[in-house]
Amino acid sequence: MLRFILRRLLISIPLLLVASVLVFTVMHLTTDPTAGLRVNPRISGADMARYRHDLGLDRSGAAQYFAWLGNFVRGNWGKSLFTNIPVSGQIREALVNSMVLGVTGFTLALLIGVTVGVIAAIRQYSVFDYLATSGAFVALSIPVFWFALILQLLFGLYLVRWLHLDQPVFFTAGMVQPGSLGFDLVDRARHLVLPAIVLAVQLIAIYSRYMRASMLEVLNSDYLRTARAKGVRERRVIVRHGMRNALIPLTTQAAIDFGGLAGGLIATEAIFQWPGMGYLFVRVMNDGDYAIALPWVMLTMAFVIVFNLVADVLYAVLDPRIRYA
Amino acid sequence: MRTSKYVRHLRWLTVVFAIALLAAACSSKSGGGGTAATPQEKKGGSVVFAAEQWPECLNPITSCANASWLVWVAWEHVMPRLMQTDPKGNFLASDLLVEAPTEQNGGIKENPFTITYKLRPEAVWDDGSQITSEDVKFTWDVIMKTTGTIGTTGYDQIKSIDTSDPKTVVITFKDVYSDWQDLFGGNNANGVVLKKAAFNGKVNLKDEMQSSYGFSGGPWKLQSFSQQQSVLVRNDKYWVKDKIPNLDQVTFVPRTDQSTEMNSLLTGEALAAYPQPSRGITKQLKAPGMKYAAGAGSSYEGLWINMDKFPFNDLKAREAFAYAMDRQAVVDAIYKADFPDLKVLNCAGWVPTVSDWCDNTAFSDISYQPDKVKSLLEGSGWSKGGDGIYAKGGKRFSVEFNTTAGNKIREDTQALLKEKAKAAGIELVIKDFPPTQLFEDKLPKRDFTLAEYAQVASPDPSVTAILAADQIPSAANGNSGQNFLGWRNAQATALMKESDKTIDHAKRRDMIQQVNKLERQDIPWVPMFQKPLLLAWHADRLTGPIGDYAPSSYGGFFNMYDWSLK
Numbered sequence: 005m006l007r008f009i010l011r012r013l014l015i016s017i018p019l020l021l022v023a024s025v026l027v028f029t030v031m032h033l034t035t036d037p038t039a040g041l042r043v044n045p046r047i048s049g050a051d052m053a054r055y056r057h058d059l060g061l062d063r064s065g066a067a068q069y070f071a072w073l074g075n076f077v078r079g080n081w082g083k084s085l086f087t088n089i090p091v092s093g094q095i096r097e098a099l100v101n102s103m104v105l106g107v108t109g110f111t112l113a114l115l116i117g118v119t120v121g122v123i124a125a126i127r128q129y130s131v132f133d134y135l136a137t138s139g140a141f142v143a144l145s146i147p148v149f150w151f152a153l154i155l156q157l158l159f160g161l162y163l164v165r166w167l168h169l170d171q172p173v174f175f176t177a178g179m180v181q182p183g184s185l186g187f188d189l190v191d192r193a194r195h196l197v198l199p200a201i202v203l204a205v206q207l208i209a210i211y212s213r214y215m216r217a218s219m220l221e222v223l224n225s226d227y228l229r230t231a232r233a234k235g236v237r238e239r240r241v242i243v244r245h246g247m248r249n250a251l252i253p254l255t256t257q258a259a260i261d262f263g264g265l266a267g268g269l270i271a272t273e274a275i276f277q278w279p280g281m282g283y284l285f286v287r288v289m290n291d292g293d294y295a296i297a298l299p300w301v302m303l304t305m306a307f308v309i310v311f312n313l314v315a316d317v318l319y320a321v322l323d324p325r326i327r328y329a
Numbered sequence: 330m331r332t333s334k335y336v337r338h339l340r341w342l343t344v345v346f347a348i349a350l351l352a353a354a355c356s357s358k359s360g361g362g363g364t365a366a367t368p369q370e371k372k373g374g375s376v377v378f379a380a381e382q383w384p385e386c387l388n389p390i391t392s393c394a395n396a397s398w399l400v401w402v403a404w405e406h407v408m409p410r411l412m413q414t415d416p417k418g419n420f421l422a423s424d425l426l427v428e429a430p431t432e433q434n435g436g437i438k439e440n441p442f443t444i445t446y447k448l449r450p451e452a453v454w455d456d457g458s459q460i461t462s463e464d465v466k467f468t469w470d471v472i473m474k475t476t477g478t479i480g481t482t483g484y485d486q487i488k489s490i491d492t493s494d495p496k497t498v499v500i501t502f503k504d505v506y507s508d509w510q511d512l513f514g515g516n517n518a519n520g521v522v523l524k525k526a527a528f529n530g531k532v533n534l535k536d537e538m539q540s541s542y543g544f545s546g547g548p549w550k551l552q553s554f555s556q557q558q559s560v561l562v563r564n565d566k567y568w569v570k571d572k573i574p575n576l577d578q579v580t581f582v583p584r585t586d587q588s589t590e591m592n593s594l595l596t597g598e599a600l601a602a603y604p605q606p607s608r609g610i611t612k613q614l615k616a617p618g619m620k621y622a623a624g625a626g627s628s629y630e631g632l633w634i635n636m637d638k639f640p641f642n643d644l645k646a647r648e649a650f651a652y653a654m655d656r657q658a659v660v661d662a663i664y665k666a667d668f669p670d671l672k673v674l675n676c677a678g679w680v681p682t683v684s685d686w687c688d689n690t691a692f693s694d695i696s697y698q699p700d701k702v703k704s705l706l707e708g709s710g711w712s713k714g715g716d717g718i719y720a721k722g723g724k725r726f727s728v729e730f731n732t733t734a735g736n737k738i739r740e741d742t743q744a745l746l747k748e749k750a751k752a753a754g755i756e757l758v759i760k761d762f763p764p765t766q767l768f769e770d771k772l773p774k775r776d777f778t779l780a781e782y783a784q785v786a787s788p789d790p791s792v793t794a795i796l797a798a799d800q801i802p803s804a805a806n807g808n809s810g811q812n813f814l815g816w817r818n819a820q821a822t823a824l825m826k827e828s829d830k831t832i833d834h835a836k837r838r839d840m841i842q843q844v845n846k847l848e849r850q851d852i853p854w855v856p857m858f859q860k861p862l863l864l865a866w867h868a869d870r871l872t873g874p875i876g877d878y879a880p881s882s883y884g885g886f887f888n889m890y891d892w893s894l895k
Binding site: 017034036038046047048049050051052054055058082086087088146156157160162172175177179180182183185275276277279287291292 | 479517535540557578582584594595597
């Protein structure tokens, strides 16, 4: 197992390098960090040349890339091309914000998705099962941005009007109440609910379907029949024997999904103005700020690689029949 | 005995009651929240405004300064400046100056060209220290010496700044510089005065002012700035007493998705917003308690022609093209529903709402006239093909028409113009590009034939950078210069350069209007209209001269010191 893990980690290094070269090349060819300045008539050709020199943009693409890579492998993530603000701080802040949102939505999705899936499987073809199935298809079909905007209007406008509230129960944008300083847990939670719901809805749909299918397979297995024959109570049969095995495929899928959270949730973060990794990515791609974009790519890819590995390892841990060479 | 005790108590009660009545009659009106200025206004309170874009950082010297929203959510409320403009784009003295320099008051002298500013004796920073000529000189040093400084144009024309009198700034230039009003003020992105004492002797400020200023010389102080909000609080030390803000605190929050911005406004989370006008926006703003003010802004949309590419390398073809462009239909069909006062623009580089450079007549004879297209083209050897499109020498009058991809309003404009042009015998082939590709690649390399995009009309009328013959980008000059059109008119270039050195407003206006006429003669491009700007707010909660600066380049929030809660 250790050799397997080491091998996977070693293979990921060239993968990360290739990804960084691809992203840099695309950005270098399609974006220009100075595009906004070019159309400012107060900025002369001499100003532009000096500005490009100050930012190192007058060097060749290869020179810029290797200069960045040399610093990166030494742990120096550099500064933003535009703001001169250290990249590591910006990415750290965005990552924390995305993780808060992601973990909350993810936890919600797992708890509800697993529960719905198990009940739907146990009560197959019941009203609950049909409702869960239809609900899952609706949730999967809803565009994320549309759902987010509807929730904003519902909680921000209509419920406030109908219930004559002073302010919304759940806030519709941002992470904190505007004008507030310091940390207020309740305020943060009220801002977190709606984006977490938007994130969770589609995951609930997916996980409930996964869980239902997995449970149905397990419910008819021989070992459960044996357990029942031995007089084990039904609840214990379902939870301790059935669910435990049915969770294996879902666990590995969830581990992979979790790894993707580091890349942020572009649509959700844009609509709820949540300053996470997705929001940061859109900003830096528009600006052509490769100084931030490249570490961003390396970090999100590392997350995906690590959590893919975690998924594979978990699979082997949970199912003793699986062994890696 | 009991009776006299009772009477004694009654007497005391009577005295106390009388005193109380007297006190009530003599007291001034005051409430817990401060003095009410008018029956509807209330001093104090905190408000939230939505910002459609968000600055990356606060530094007004480096590239962050290129973002208009940096100005609108932060520095214009906090930093002093020397000259500023009124809502109509006319230059005037800012609150920092005793008066604007003129030749009459000795503030403007020639040989050498010198501008003398008198700073107000009472002008102070928020810590009570004086704003002095040393601060202005320091700012000059910073602009010239900061790594990544956004632009030194104009500042590099300064020879020296005399600060022997702390309240007098004497700027000597190398040569006559007519745009002096945009230095340390005006409409320049880095038109500020910085506080020298705040930087401990540093002049390279590339790492400074990323998320705070630490000083204020404006009606507001920046309390905090992050990617989530910009919080401004009243500066009680501001020396212009009637511009000390009525509100205690204003918080700007980023709402960069327009749907979210509208929701923020409609739900009342934000009490005002300054959204990019889009189709149907005014319908969304017709909600109870909402009001909006719209006006023609200082940026203008145009159809820009590459004069070196077929068929536009021929004047008659350019003229015919101009008569095939139905500008009025674009205004009527796409903008009129939301902005009924919007008009076609007939000046090529200036707008009627910014100073008096534009009399809006130069292109007034250009309207949609298919008959004129026919007579011009057929008179110069073109003939209509079977497909209804004119051709000459085997080449069709077919033009690739570019604009910024993903901009719905521009895409609608293209579709309408294409249809009308086809009816007149001209084919437009639409091909759009992402903004960075269009502005970074296609235009500087002059790899386009016809493009639609916007420019900004400044209170200073210079168009040399975008229209002078020596500003045409080429491989030889490293694609520098912004005359993407390739307009080579020696007379116009000479007039532009002479105008840049002319201080007399009337003489300058004459020269500018001559350039305008030469543009009409050569038609290097076709002006379309001024882009509207719009400020929306909750009129049931906010009061004051809101909307006065909606069309201004200073943005709709400029005079928020004068706004109050109801």
